[in-house]
Amino acid sequence: MARLNGNLDIVVRKMEAIFDLRDEERTALLALPIQINDIKARQDLVRFGDRPSRTFVLLEGFVCRYLMVGAGERQIMSFHIPGETPDFQSLYLRTMDHSLATITDCKLAWVTHEALHALIEAHPRLLRGFVREALIDAAIFREWMAGIGRRDATTRVAHLMCEMFERLRAVGLTTDNSCPFPITQGQLADALGLSNVHVNRTLQELRGKRLIALTRATLTIKDWDGLKEIGDFDATYLHQDIAQAA
């Protein structure tokens, strides 16, 4: 069960994008006892109401967080990329208030709460890194909220593309101006509070303005400044600055 696993490299990379990791912390992180799990697209990983006793790190693929409201409508509340620990909250809040599901085929590393608590006990400063990650997640929720509440469809779509590209870039998953973007128009609609029909029209608009190219699962940003402009994008909320030492 306990394995020193190179798979966790991506987690270190993610952590180092937002936190000044020390050598012994990196070693401890990489030595976490994990269980690797490959899972197909569109599977629930954790469900509303669950009380998990373990959490997972995403190694490969995309995951989303969602909530079903009222009459079968779905709101996607975040997308998660490799290196992230979307379910960190279950360590501190017993009952799930939403669900997590795969978007694509994924590779996950499961860690028991017990092992994570032990890791944090042994390296208390590491908690700062996890807390930073959780707080940045919250900042992203707020930014999405502002978008859904006060920005029009075009701005919302453009903004999301800027955000995903930036986040992927921070962990080295972009090449030039392209990044993986395996999100269907229906999923975009559920994330942005739009209908899939309107997402489709909005994408055509962005393509028409030569801002992006979007084919299958790859997004290419053809005009970064233009996309930022139309998407009202300011990366402050991503807090991609290494935390001050302390």
Place this chain on the structure above:
Amino acid sequence: MARLNGNLDIVVRKMEAIFDLRDEERTALLALPIQINDIKARQDLVRFGDRPSRTFVLLEGFVCRYLMVGAGERQIMSFHIPGETPDFQSLYLRTMDHSLATITDCKLAWVTHEALHALIEAHPRLLRGFVREALIDAAIFREWMAGIGRRDATTRVAHLMCEMFERLRAVGLTTDNSCPFPITQGQLADALGLSNVHVNRTLQELRGKRLIALTRATLTIKDWDGLKEIGDFDATYLHQDIAQAA
């Protein structure tokens, strides 16, 4: 400067609503060196771009968190009530990605980051309480997002009322079926992603259905089950269960 201050009682009450506080932790919390500050309604407390070196606890009054987007539109992203520490994130994320402002006249207790870090150093378990509070905040952001994205105006307004009542009840600020609600229709609009005109019509609808009474700054819920029903309200996301000891 250092003062054992009964003013902080509300903070303890809030913490105890979500966390199993130990005696020595309560004592340490109450002994925090604070600076009390009375401030008028509609004043910014912290602004986008600031790098605060202290944070505040809200003792009396209502505070909101907001972001200006695009062409002068405002999105209010949360309301905060006495006992809360809305700016906890500034302890771990250097630069503010939003602003905080008073809604009503308020009484605040300012604490330096230094003092808070020292408190947590001395009582590491306390961090769990703060983290729980921050994670519950994030859960509230997500719930609002789901509302703005996928619920209609009536549902959104009713949902917010259920939420505010529940949160106020948890810290003992309700009486019978009434709670303080000093939020203008314009502010509700900015929080719910609606226009003030439409908020007004929605309030009339809820009043017409005998679900609520709303006068000046007091909300009375006349039909809790009805309001919950129309507001699609499920309190799971508020996590108002004391954390398991551990």
Place this chain on the structure above:
DNA sequence: CGCCTATTTGATCTGATTCAAACAATGTGG
């Protein structure tokens, strides 16, 4: 009392939804 802010009402407009259907891509089993 008079000023300022908040609430309310009415009329009109619009961004986005809904409905319906065609079309393209991807995957599956025979």
Place this chain on the structure above:
DNA sequence: CCACATTGTTTGAATCAGATCAAATAGGCG
């Protein structure tokens, strides 16, 4: 390797929830 099923994308037309504009009324307060 093809026929078929499934899922995702695209188009057009009709509709609607909520926005916008404009103006009147009502509170709160110095």
